[in-house]
Amino acid sequence: MPIDEQIHEFVGARRADLVRFAALQLRDPALAEDVVQETLIAAMQGAAEFGHRSSVKTWVYSILKRKVIDALRTRRQEVPVSQLGAAVEDDDGCEGLFDQRGFWATEHRPHRWADPEDSLEQQQFWQVFEACLDHLPERTSRVFMMRELLGLEVSEICQELAIVTSNCWVILHRARMGLRRCLDETWFAR
Template sequence: MTNGSADATKILWDDPSIVAIRRDMLRFAQLQLRDAGAAEDMVQEALIAAMDSAKSFAGRSAFKTWMFGILRHKIVDHLRASSREICGTDLVEQADPQAELKDFDALFDQRGFWNPDDRPATWTDPDASFSQKQFWEIFDACLDHLPDQIARVYMMREFLDFETAEICRQLGITNGNCWVILHRARLGLRECLENNWFQGEAIQC
């Protein structure tokens, strides 16, 4: 909590910009946890933690980055604490390897080369997308669209920066399995972005 003596670093928690960050945090937590209640809890906890340690935020990093850092730690703690609830065998069974692999195979011909329609196109200046709001909406939608169990592994790896070994330990799956799931997530996300965002500029060769 900020008090009089901490005016220099005082943060106005009901400022519209904070409200907007809070909304983004909630969306992030929801993507991550796929559980609206848990997501709300995490954001609350992160906000409380941020308020408690507002003094330690001395403009070291952008405010939003700092807030998201706290949120990520909260989610990591939550996942570690509840790892026993996430059953690794569920993960593997639900994934139905046969069906998923078939899906996957459709991108390639019998010899394992790209089908012409699915061959990754050239994206011109993709980084320009970062400044476009619609891009992030589509990115969110593509993440949402991943099957839950694949998204969970992908989010743990890429958003929460878990090492693969820890993901495997927590979910009780093998390294190989983990790699296949991550590969599938990347393949799916790429496809989704290309179809829904970059498609207009596809250059077929």
């Protein structure tokens, strides 16, 4: 099948996934639609240079990631990230999890998750997963998505958002702690 048809087929079948991926990070459904539209156009225009170096899925997502980063940059000029979620800055997301000596409180000590890989195949799991991501404070979520969904290095994120590296590590730690806890309680609940 010619490459432009493959791209069309992929975007046709996975459009909803692409929009959700963008919307998770942009928190703006209309903007997410626009970004996916632009991604499709860019993918079609670049089809000639794609040349099967990677799968169509990887190729389309790599374009989508660049478009999301561009959209985040444009919007940052309107809403500086430093103003997002400043009120929850002091909440370290860990209260109650550890005892006074810094060891797991008995009721919060992590237990083995049953068959986590099987969960990935379940649509319901992803709904819970996304709800948990949405639950994170906006600033925390922004940094976490840049790291895990867009795959940026910490140094790039720090530079982009003008925050110091150690702060970035703290934010990522809180995001993982919060996401793990939410999934533990709502999906893997024992």
